[in-house]
Amino acid sequence: MEFFDIAETWNRDEIRQAQLVRLRNTVEQAMRSSFYGATLRKAGITPDSIRSLDDLRRIPFTTKDDLRNQYPDGLNCVPRTEMVRMHASSGTTGSPTVVYHTQSDLNAWADLMARCLHMVGVRRDDVFQNMTGYGLFTGGLGLHYGAERLGCLTIPAGPGNTKRQVKLMRDFRTSVVHIIPSYALYLAAAVEEGGEDPHALPPRIAVIGAEPHTEEARRRIEEMLGLKAFNSYGLSEMNGPGVAFECTEQNGMHVWEDAYIAEIIDPATGEPVPDGEVGELVMTTLCRRGMPVLRYRTRDLTRFLPGECPCGRVHRRLDRMVGRADDMLIIKGVNIYPMQIEQVLMAFPEVGQNYLIVLEREEFIDQIKVKVELRDEAFVEDMRVLQGLQKAIARRLKDEILVTPRVELVQNNSLPKAEGKAQRVLDLREKP
Amino acid sequence: MEFFDIAETWNRDEIRQAQLVRLRNTVEQAMRSSFYGATLRKAGITPDSIRSLDDLRRIPFTTKDDLRNQYPDGLNCVPRTEMVRMHASSGTTGSPTVVYHTQSDLNAWADLMARCLHMVGVRRDDVFQNMTGYGLFTGGLGLHYGAERLGCLTIPAGPGNTKRQVKLMRDFRTSVVHIIPSYALYLAAAVEEGGEDPHALPPRIAVIGAEPHTEEARRRIEEMLGLKAFNSYGLSEMNGPGVAFECTEQNGMHVWEDAYIAEIIDPATGEPVPDGEVGELVMTTLCRRGMPVLRYRTRDLTRFLPGECPCGRVHRRLDRMVGRADDMLIIKGVNIYPMQIEQVLMAFPEVGQNYLIVLEREEFIDQIKVKVELRDEAFVEDMRVLQGLQKAIARRLKDEILVTPRVELVQNNSLPKAEGKAQRVLDLREKP
Known part of the structure; x- marks a missing residue:
């Protein structure tokens, strides 16, 4: 060389x-x-x-x-x-x-x-x-x-x-x-x-x-x-x-x-x-x-x-x-960056343009939920297909961020947008 | 040095x-x-x-x-x-x-x-x-x-x-x-x-x-x-x-x-x-x-x-x-550039913003006329003052362009403008 x-x-x-x-x-x-x-x-x-x-x-x-x-x-x-x-x-x-x-x-x-x-x-x-x-x-x-x-x-x-x-x-x-x-x-x-x-x-x-x-x-x-x-x-x-x-x-x-x-x-x-x-x-x-x-x-x-x-x-x-x-989020003591989540999601062809990361605290324990829009053609009636996709996304996310998130699949264009720009993180935890 | x-x-x-x-x-x-x-x-x-x-x-x-x-x-x-x-x-x-x-x-x-x-x-x-x-x-x-x-x-x-x-x-x-x-x-x-x-x-x-x-x-x-x-x-x-x-x-x-x-x-x-x-x-x-x-x-x-x-x-x-x-003009066989005329005119404090160079042919001989706008305060009633200015401008122009122009003093804003931009040259000679 x-x-x-x-x-x-x-x-x-x-x-x-x-x-x-x-x-x-x-x-x-x-x-x-x-x-x-x-x-x-x-x-x-x-x-x-x-x-x-x-x-x-x-x-x-x-x-x-x-x-x-x-x-x-x-x-x-x-x-x-x-x-x-x-x-x-x-x-x-x-x-x-x-x-x-x-x-x-x-x-x-x-x-x-x-x-x-x-x-x-x-x-x-x-x-x-x-x-x-x-x-x-x-x-x-x-x-x-x-x-x-x-x-x-x-x-x-x-x-x-x-x-x-x-x-x-x-x-x-x-x-x-x-x-x-x-x-x-x-x-x-x-x-x-x-x-x-x-x-x-x-x-x-x-x-x-x-x-x-x-x-x-x-x-x-x-x-x-x-x-x-x-x-x-x-x-x-x-x-x-x-x-x-x-x-x-x-x-x-x-x-x-x-x-x-x-x-x-x-x-x-x-x-x-x-x-x-x-x-x-x-x-x-x-x-x-x-x-x-x-x-x-x-x-x-x-x-x-x-x-x-x-x-x-x-x-x-x-x-x-x-x-x-x-932009860093700390969840269960782990540092997580929204971009890591985006990268995992975008690798799934079924996933649409928007997603929302929701942080909650349940009984003193941080929880992370990821709401994911699906493309219209991917939002099928067969529940088994959707459940399979949901599990696959959750698994890949855990590999990336080391925390198991709850994944929720939603319809295209159903997530909130702020001033035309998608809102990516919603932190509902009480501030310490 | x-x-x-x-x-x-x-x-x-x-x-x-x-x-x-x-x-x-x-x-x-x-x-x-x-x-x-x-x-x-x-x-x-x-x-x-x-x-x-x-x-x-x-x-x-x-x-x-x-x-x-x-x-x-x-x-x-x-x-x-x-x-x-x-x-x-x-x-x-x-x-x-x-x-x-x-x-x-x-x-x-x-x-x-x-x-x-x-x-x-x-x-x-x-x-x-x-x-x-x-x-x-x-x-x-x-x-x-x-x-x-x-x-x-x-x-x-x-x-x-x-x-x-x-x-x-x-x-x-x-x-x-x-x-x-x-x-x-x-x-x-x-x-x-x-x-x-x-x-x-x-x-x-x-x-x-x-x-x-x-x-x-x-x-x-x-x-x-x-x-x-x-x-x-x-x-x-x-x-x-x-x-x-x-x-x-x-x-x-x-x-x-x-x-x-x-x-x-x-x-x-x-x-x-x-x-x-x-x-x-x-x-x-x-x-x-x-x-x-x-x-x-x-x-x-x-x-x-x-x-x-x-x-x-x-x-x-x-x-x-x-x-x-x-931009060159040929008058009586002499090369003249509008900028030369502008420079002479702008040296006179009485002169306004606009001027017009008019080229004519009279009995086969090129003539150059320069119409010059005066500032309002310079456009006085005393004809002797205006004639003196007219002669001074003509003399300075001849020194610069080697041709004697006719100089015409006109009121401010009286010369034609094309699309907001002043027209500088009007060639009325028949093309050879």
Whole structure:
């Protein structure tokens, strides 16, 4: 196999050794900022006190609020004159979060991004059409620099103007697109409505990200456009895209552990979850000079996928994000995320568009009930068929959330909707 | 004085020597494209046949139609795999014009752009807020790469969202902005309406371009925002911005003659105009490998400013663009551009917003009449005052256009308007 970076070939030992060295460097560098200078000293952390990777857990978390409170310069570790780029979150009121980059930070980011693209087969003879917004949004410039770094013919198309996007694809034989999932579906439908076959469009690879989407949506994009779609994960606090990316196995996103340390914690306790369980992703930069960030609480929920990836890379794989930590429900002491339930339900072809998770407390014990709409054609009269489906759903849910729910099958369009948007959770428990 | 590039210090001889060598290289490179391979051979041009810069005039012009006809690849001189960027003009019907860049072309473009910014005092400790669109429009990415090349802290703000732009300026102490002139005026007015003083905003330098604007508009931007505004000229066929740029003298834009050859021709005959006269700008790239363009008819009208620039650079200065070649009028064999007339009129404080140029033929001789609206307060009863003004305007017009017009002063709002937009030219001559 061909690799873009030697770090892709490292084994777990090599990754851990590099992480330890770079974590020490990062702590040393971070202490030059007013924020980490104070918080690390307070926690008794010095670079020398990082003797093993386990010492990472002695470092306090950094939250989005910390970033907001330090606006605009409190995490900077080099003078502003050494910074060459700034990205900020949107918002005109309150303080946005800001990330600064030195030239070497930008170079390292472009390298990581190029590595992601290379991993799924993008090469310098590819034509890369970048169909997302540029500007402060990190997705546009992030992929742009990565594709240019790889030597692709990069078309900075930007978002929207479907007719023109399609013309560019055809005229320049675009082989790779970077596109928001919902826009990919829209574009495919628009081409089809125009009486043409979206399957015949030239792209063979789509990079999709920046928006939560299901596996079903990905498969639909692939089928409609006749290409392979790869999930990309990133967040501006960790540069943007280039943090984790699917390989050609399309089974989880390899997080680049030579550049980041990823942890998954219980958002309620801050403790690591058992391997393979869903929790909040916590990220530490290992290669940033301008503005390192330690143990950043992303609020994104995911888990490490177990086992080895057939692609040969041992950088651990993150599962698709299953929601935000703020959505977490605690039932019988177990953390459950609505997205986990949705994923199970949507795998049943009989299930319609809506469902409702009802939480109740009966004699001091939490109960979870899931009301599930069935498609009209699935709502048959034969009770045995319905009971069989009900049991199958309950079984699959228990496998996923470790709690046995009561499943109630209801008619299509019978569940309440709030302002056109389906209500997903109804918590009837008294607050403790 | 401090220079960014040694080429800024060259004298005319050095510029000419470099131009001759690079023109030969460019012809040699251009012949690798199917388009120039054919047209140069047909014109009997070989690299060796370029013995002096005068031989440039033996090379046929390249027009926008040529670029359209060669869509999408006909001017490419290297395989597409060596190209890393493509910019295209807008338009979904017909063929857009396309410009390709190799990595070395992009590097050279960023260097030229950095040189422009450096010339007006931008340095690595500046904060550069890029307030134009990114994507296929060359202005956004062009300035972005230039500012990053210079080491400025670059904020890719993109266009619009005035409130946020102002917040970014204040919070990050933005010292340099790249902004469309009409948006600069809008932003200043918006801040003023919000009860604040736009003069107090941090930026000390504005780079303005991408839109025709008058000297009056520039001065207004400077006064309202309390900064120095510098004109930038470029066109996507010549990369984009970075072709010509004002120095701190603010008296014409130095065209970088080590990277381009600029000619000014009579758009009707194709012959060079006498030095200092207005004509169509024709440009030749000297440093492009991927897609050189020879003698490109820009359709932009300007003139070389005479004399030496006190800044010490001998790269010739282009005057502000006075319009498009397609607007040219021929009167008594003289080429006249409506913009020339407008500039003369707008220098008179008595003159209102509208005017009308009427062309007539009397006994086979062209006549030009200019109807000029006066402001209400200037439309006085005293005929001697009005006659004096009439004569003064006629005299200044003759100095500019070399033909004596009849000047007619009319009341405010009395001239015809077509769809809200003022009609500027009424040609009553029979077509020959």
